[in-house]
Structure formats: C-alpha cells, structure tokens
Amino acid sequence: xxxxxxxxxxxTTIEKLSPSMLRYLRAVIDTPLEGRGLDTxxxxxxNCTRSWTYVMKKKVEERLTREELIEVCSIIxxxxx
Numbered sequence: 809x810x811x812x813x814x815x816x817x818x819x820t821t822i823e824k825l826s827p828s829m830l831r832y833l834r835a836v837i838d839t840p841l842e843g844r845g846l847d848t849x850x851x852x853x854x855n856c857t858r859s860w861t862y863v864m865k866k867k868v869e870e871r872l873t874r875e876e877l878i879e880v881c882s883i884i885x886x887x888x889x
Contacts, residue, residue: 825868826867829864835854837885847861
C-alpha cells in the first residue's frame, strides 16, 4: 500500500532542510521584528555574520514552497511549546 502524495511530502518536508537552515528558521521565529534589521538581529542571536543569514534565507527560499515553509514553522513552534 502506498501513502498518498501529500502525506509523503509532509514527511520529507523537514528533511529538505539542513540543520543550519533549521537553526536559521528557529532564530527567525524567535527574533522580534524591531531593531536594526531582521538579518542583523538574527545574526546577532545565532552569533553568525549577516551574510550567513542572507545565504540561509536564499537556500530556504530555493528548497521550500510557501506552504512547506509554513508547515515547517508550525512544527518548530510546536517544539517550543
């Protein structure tokens, strides 16, 4: 018996991301939008450079659709609760 396509996609959505990308997304969720700018605030919170945050943003953008990104963010939010 094969799984429906949507269930298969859901299972592999988080597998499309590297640990660094997940770290970036967790920082995005935890960082308030106030301040010097989102990339700068995220870089400061994860102790990385602004260019790293830009690269992670682009990689996540390439690998996930909007719906998949929302799904991954909801999984991350459930982990923190």
